[in-house]
Amino acid sequence: MTPRLPQTRQWLLPAALLVAWQLAATAQEGPSILPSPVEIGQTLLETLVSGRLPADALHTFAAAIASWVICLLIGIPLGMALGSAERLRVALSLFIELLRPLPAVALIPLAILVFGFSWQTEITVTVFASVWPLILASRSGIERLHPRILEVVSTLHLRRWHALRCVITPAAFRQILVGAKLSFSLCLVVSVVAEMVGNPAGLGWGLVSAQEAMRASETFAYLFAIGILGVCANCALDFAVKHLFPGLAQGN
Amino acid sequence: MNASVFCCEQAEVRLTSASGEKTILQGIDLNIGRGEFLCMVGGSGTGKTTLLRALGGFCAPTGGAVFYEGAAFSGPPAGVVTVFQDYGNALLPWRTVRGNVALGIEEQVSGAALDDRIDAALAMVGLQQAAREYPAKLSGGMQQRLQIARALALQPKVLLMDEPFGALDAMTKAKLQDQLRHIQASTGATIVFITHDVDEAVYLGDRVILLAGSPGRIASELRPALPATRDQISTKEMPEYLHARHELLERLHGAAR
């Protein structure tokens, strides 16, 4: 989708929107509910400098990463097991279909009952909501294995663990990676949502407390920070993958 | 008489698919001797691949029996390695040539001994120069040689090859044919080789069997009386070669009618 239009035209639109927003905000009479972009920028800078925003961002990021690691540790083996064992897959299929659609938001009160308003709540809810793409992708990775790969494993008389480590997992890796990336994005979003309701810490909590205190520009600033964190974290992950696994390009 | 490596007694293979049951092979009586180079020819759908898969332990006979070294087996028997036609799907793209060759032996052998085995296998197929390359960078012929090297690294007693040179051009084919005969002479391995190419079958084999019919049966058998050392030019002009080729083609077309 690379446009042949000059880049400038694409940047013109957001710039124009920001200008329009600024004008609309300053033209308000009486108490302003809509903060101007300039005000938001100022607040953003203040919270950055005071250290509050970075601390909150770090908390959210750490929670997301921790949840993601747990998702990897649970989701990949489980998914691969589902892909290899037909009986297991059938036995768990309905169970998974019932649990998977449960929205993370609805699970937060239950988690609060169990863990209170704490990081355990945040991580549990995040893991529960984000593990599914990994399970499904890992399962798919195994199911889509070319039958030849499995025949090579048996004709070379490879031992089970060796085959799993050196042949099967790398062959399924591309698919697993897709699931891992999806899971990562989810971990970030659900962590923020969990913080909004279930754990008074991080960017989600900052967002909600700013809103409850009617600090409009701070609310917007936090929203912006959340968006940026998401974009940066996902880009960082893409970058890391490209450099850690250059061999992925050798694949096809 | 060579000791028998594989022995099929009235082997039958029936496969179930979405459209029902189909008998692919029936009444297969076959004895393969140690160190023999056996070629299998036949039209499409006559069960050549199925027979090879039965020997390779990928499908069990639904009737009769198949024995390896006198014993029944399930799953690939020890010492038997299959080389597949679709080398692209059979090689590991994330490993180098050396890495691919090491795959079958790295659990049992390590260090200098491993390197020696890899070097020996690569030397047998002439891929030493490309040792550090990834399969994607190799030509079709080189990739197939890599698969063969990987199989040879295991020092197998039997090599089962399903149209290994089918996707290659004539010159590469010729080169690999000679290389294969040389490998067989030096390792003494038993080779079962499927091919559509009658010339290839007569040139390579000590014995050629023809599968025909549906369900497939062994329709005939030939032992072209060719010398042990062969070459692409003079052997193919020998009267024994031409006679065997003629016979085989006639039977092949006769069976097809």
Add this chain to the structure above:
Amino acid sequence: MNKMSRGLLSLATPIALLGVWGALGDPASPVAPPPQTWLTQAAVMLAAGDLQLAVLATLKTVLLSTLVAGMAGTVMGATLGARRAVSDTVAPTLEFLRSIPPPTIVPVAMLLIGAGTGLDITVVALATVWPVMLNVLQATRSIHPTLISTGHTLRLSPWSRVRNIYVPCILPGVIAGLRVAAPLAIIVALLVEMLATRPGIGRLLLTAQRDFDAPGVFALLLTVGLIGVAVNGAFEWLERSAARRLPNAMR
């Protein structure tokens, strides 16, 4: 394994789990009450009238906002997608806006719109308009230019062109967008109810949690699950009937 035994095997797991839980669970447990207690508590809530009201409130929000999001998203998507120059210009901005997680819009919207009945539907619609808009935009962009030319060549009236060319081409995009928007609407609706204490299942859930009513929380979770199944089922049916009427358009 034939179809019957597959079905039985997959049913066995949840039934076995619920059975063991029901048999061994402690009814007084603060975190894992057995399934029977959920049903008892659900009955209590039904008797008090709370559960039905909450379900209706949430469903109303979800369905109305999905409708609004559907309409707005279709119009916006079709407008933006109609001309390549426009859609290309708009693309990066949309990409950035799309990366803002819909639930996080809720506090901002609450600030700007203020509490009131309009809040729920507006916020949820705002959050869920993106999938529809992006899908419709994509679908509009991919209408083959030949089809558009055909419309002109045959001198079809604008209404006829919309009905016979645009609608069938765009409809799959609309439905695909709605399929994503509907579950998202449930999530955002619950969140709005929790944050802005609006009537609905979200608020009931928080109340149950504050009262340490574990069976109630589970009963409500079950309810949410059922709503999800119902809503998804409805949109799946919609997708299937559209596919039946427009077999070639649906990929």
